[in-house]
Amino acid sequence: MPFDLHPRLRTPATALAGAALLAGTLAACGSGGPSRAQTLEVWTYQDASTHIQAEAVERFNETSDVQLELVEIPGANYQERMRTAMGTPNAPDIFFNWGSGSISDFVQQDMLVDLTDTLAETEELRDAFVPTVLAAAEIDGGVYGVPMRGVxxxxxxxxxxxxxxxxxxxxxxxxxxxxxxxxxxxxxxxxxxxxxxxxxxxxxxxxxxxxxxxxxxxxxxxxxxxxxxxxxxxxxxxxxxxxxxxxxxxxxxxxxxxxxxxxxxxxxxxxxxxxxxxxxxxxxxxxxxxxxxxxxxxxxxxxxxxxxxxxxxxxxxxxNPNNYWSVNAELEGEQLDAALEFLKHTTDDAYLSALVANGDIPGTVGVDDRLDDHPDPEFARFQYELITEAAAFTQSWDQAxxxxxxxxxxxxxxxxxxxxxxxxxxxxxxxxxx
Amino acid sequence: MAGRRRARDTGRPGVLWAVPGLLFFGLFAAAPMVLVAWLSFTSWDGLSAPAWSGTENWTRLWSDPAMHRALRLSLLLTLLSWLFQTPVALLLGVWSAGRQRSRAVLSAVFFLPLLASSVALALVWRSILDPNFGLAADVARWLELGDANVLGSQRGALLAVAFVAAWQFVPFHALLYQGGARQVPRSLYDAASIDGAGTVRQFFAVTLPQLRNTVVTSSVLMVVGSLTYFETVLILTGGGPGSATTIVPYLMYETGFRAFDLGYASAVATSLVVVATGVSLLMVRLTGFGRMRSTREGM
CATH class of the missing domain: 3.40.190.10 (Periplasmic binding protein-like II)
Structure with missing residues (x-):
């Protein structure tokens, strides 16, 4: 990979080159900051609710050594961009997707982190999601995504x-x-x-x-x-x-x-x-x-x-049961820990409030008492009932x-x-x- | 050595001068083409390593009804484009070759579409052809044609693509013809008018034969351009309705970057290169373009 300048590569040579480059840049602008090699790329689909993910990344960065950088990808070509980037050094570390068919090929190539254990062991995520919503992220017996937007x-x-x-x-x-x-x-x-x-x-x-x-x-x-x-x-x-x-x-x-x-x-x-x-x-x-x-x-x-x-x-x-965050399987060590830590924030109060205020119904259980903060509580309740009382929730075929x-x-x-x-x-x- | 001697003989620069051009062509055209030709013999989803699949893609291509249909549509679009663009560009170019100020001003206006990006043009035309809010809706109402379902009908969508292509590329070809027409020596027209030829007769007896090389050049560019036409289809019709405008380049895109069947898409792409090269070589051969040195030999 001769043209690779991507921060995720951890070979000593590139790290050294990156550090040298970074030292130059930092000296030039005279400001301190986290090492570039510690920055993870987070891809999201750009639309009216992107600001919610941007705020979540900002909150995360305040407390973490490993920094995240949000990349907003224009909507129309998101699927193509994601697919062509995966498997190359330009692949995102954490990325938005539609679950099921949109990531099943990645799962087959072992490109994504299986989150089954993370979901079971993490208090913030365990039993947090409506089962029919989580179902679209379940592929071949594993869970490969965490719901991050509205149903x-x-x-x-x-x-x-x-x-x-x-x-x-x-x-x-x-x-x-x-x-x-x-x-x-x-x-x-x-x-x-x-x-x-x-x-x-x-x-x-x-x-x-x-x-x-x-x-x-x-x-x-x-x-x-x-x-x-x-x-x-x-x-x-x-x-x-x-x-x-x-x-x-x-x-x-x-x-x-x-x-x-x-x-x-x-x-x-x-x-x-x-x-x-x-x-x-x-x-x-x-x-x-x-x-x-x-x-x-x-x-x-x-x-x-x-x-x-x-x-x-x-x-x-x-x-669409939801959109999901998936994690690139190339991550390891401190970076993987940071990525998994970031996933927890999809169920925290600030994130859920922002979703509801934006007019979304989160895919988590027990959000009914939040629905009064929705721009149109009546429409919110209608949707919430629709979702929680559905005998079956069929995912859009083209995404399944x-x-x-x-x-x-x-x-x-x-x-x-x-x-x-x-x-x-x-x-x-x-x-x-x- | 032979090359160098010939270069000296004709007083032209040596091979060394061609190195930047050859390097550029090699890196950005020849190498990818070889790569695509190789990929056409593999099965590749873009994620795992390409797996050799022999001639599987090619046998599939041969009997794929979608490919047959796309090829038919591509050839039809090429024919439509040539039949529509050539006369318009020829007349416009010859007309604008005149030195009058009014013609210069109008030509400048005609050539404007040449400056806009294809994507922007396609978006504008899509708005114009919108059945409810576009200009097409008003025109249809005014002419009492009923609904302006242009992009929604099989024939209408293909004609719309051909029309937008013409609208976009006629200025370019007119520019070629303008340049060609201005090269025609004054003396030929003087001689013709002494022989009593009027404007129309002069056009057919002097201008058109003198523009033979330009016609071939313009036609080859037009044919190859139509065979590889893509952005407008993507934005204007998305290959639809149904598959009414799924021409070969669009089929290639869909197979490659929607279905991620990159091996098969490479076979489609390679066949397109072969067909386009073949057609242009055939045109050059049939028109005798290769043997011609000048339209003004002996003058």
Whole structure:
């Protein structure tokens, strides 16, 4: 590794060179400070809640010899950056991820620290997390991540004003859903906003439809490697339901041109041009930032409707159980101890308060008495109940599967929604993908 | 030795002068290409060491429907780009070769897109083509065309990519043609006008034949550029809807940096190098570009 200047390398030669370099730098700026070789790199996904991690790092640095340096990676390419850096000398020491498929390849290459014992032995972490939330960090019998942000269930949002206008309630059953689609279309309102240009928004519909039709077990079989489970009749039937929605005009005629990532769909929804929007709980924060009046006065929320004669539970949810900190297995000695010490702070009072104040529901147990500090306590309680009472919490499929399988699946989803595949062809294409 | 003698004969600088260029090309083009060619015979996830897999990637490439589709789309996009960009760039370039001040001012305006980054242009066009908030929505309403579902329809998305590419690259090719047209000797036009040729006749009898070399140069650049076109697709359509704009370079990116199937992605990349090189060599050969020394021999 001739070009390596990364602080993690501990060979005497590089340490010496680094020390020499550092001595020069320090002399030049005339200030003391921790040795550069003692600094760990912490990567996080840059967005509106990054400041919480920045504050946590700052608090940690005040009391530790080993210093942390937070690196904020722009969101859109986080997954690629993380993946291409791992296994090179530029890899982060502690890093944000989505658990499951986003880190399973690293686990197979023994690149991450197994945190099972740490969780069992550390008072601050033992039994601290909601089991369904921690589950996404459990791979091959080990635990490889600690929840560090909010739980993000996918919620069926609606525009309360438009529902009042037609004198209806948000749908609780699929029959009501179908009826509402007709009524809203007659009123020249798009029944459901969908950013189909981003295939993961279309995926949310399939995730819920499969859960309600076939129960959470079908996906659990696929996720655990039984790729033949794509052939389950519930897969074809839920894909067909999605096609029927498109056919019936539920998503309007331009949904394939709409994107979520440029705020297009959220703006469309906030302007009252669509009645419902199936999206992660972060939609609330986004609306609060971009269309505050809409968020406060007209943004309603509810659970996904039940499909009669379906096998799913009404309380089951899909979404992102959390984001996680994982630790690079190259760390050892004092640095490893420091990294594990840092993980403890994800459950301390300051960190949890900051999360709640930011509008997040932490993945820890017993946060109900904190929820009054949430910007919207009512929405917080709704989510908290949703999470704690869920019969099953299915992780977003694209994050549950390893990269390669997820890419194949997303292409099939995109093809299904853009008319390139029938429901049967969709299931056939995916058979063998897991 | 032979090289040096020839260099002396023609009065050109020796091989030594080419060293910086060769080193740069070797380090940043040839070496990575060799590496990618080698990777195409391995199975590699980017984490563990590449494992030799023989011709597995290549046999898969040969029968992969996604690759066939991507290749078809790439060739279609190349054809569309050439058919659209060449006449526009040619006319614009020849027109702007005139020395009038008004033409100079307008040319400066036409050449502006050349200065912007492709990513910025793609983002701007994506906003323009937004079905609800973009200019396209207003135009569609005004023309009573219904919904502006350009990026959401299979054909519309590919045409949009071809159009944005043209919008971005026509100025460059017009610049080539402008330079070429200004090299055409005045005397040829004088002779033509004595023979009674009008503007149109002069264009076809004098300008176009004189621009033969420029047409070939511009076409080769256009074809190779279209075959390796990427950023605009990534930002404008993300290869969609479905796989309607998943051209070969995008397929390579998706396979390499989404699925992290880097061995197979290398096979896609290598085949792209081979196809692009082959097509440009073929064009040079067929047009007789290689044998031509000058369009003004004997003048």
């Amino acid at each position: 993000q269930p996918v919620i069926l949002f609606h525009n309360t004003e438009l529902f009042e206008q037609i004198g209806a309630e948000p749908p609780t059953t699929w029959e009501e859903m179908e009826e509402l689609i007709e009524v809203f279309q007659a009123e020249d309102i798009t029944p459901v906003a969908l950013g189909g240009a981003d295939a993961w928004t279309s995926l949310m519909w399939l995730e819920y439809l499969l859960d309600r039709t076939g129960g959470a077990g079908v996906w659990q079989r696929i996720e655990s490697g039984e790729s033949e489970a794509w052939g389950d009749p519930a897969v074809v039937s839920s894909a067909q339901t999605a096609l029927d929605l498109i056919e019936d005009g539920a998503f309007g005629s331009t949904f394939l041109s709409n994107a979520y990532t440029n705020d297009g769909v959220s703006t469309y929804f906030a302007q009252g041009r669509a009645a419902m929007h199936l999206m992660g709980s972060w939609e609330y924060g986004g609306q609060l930032a971009n269309a505050e009046e809409f968020a406060r006065e007209r943004l309603g929320y509810g659970t996904f409707p039940v499909i009669s004669d379906g096998a799913g539970e009404a309380s089951s949810i899909v979404g 599967l390893p990269n390669r399988a997820a890419t194949e699946m997303m292409n099939a989803v995109d093809d299904l929604f853009s008319g390139g595949l029938t429901a049967e062809e969709f299931a056939d294409t995916l058979r063998g993908v897991s």
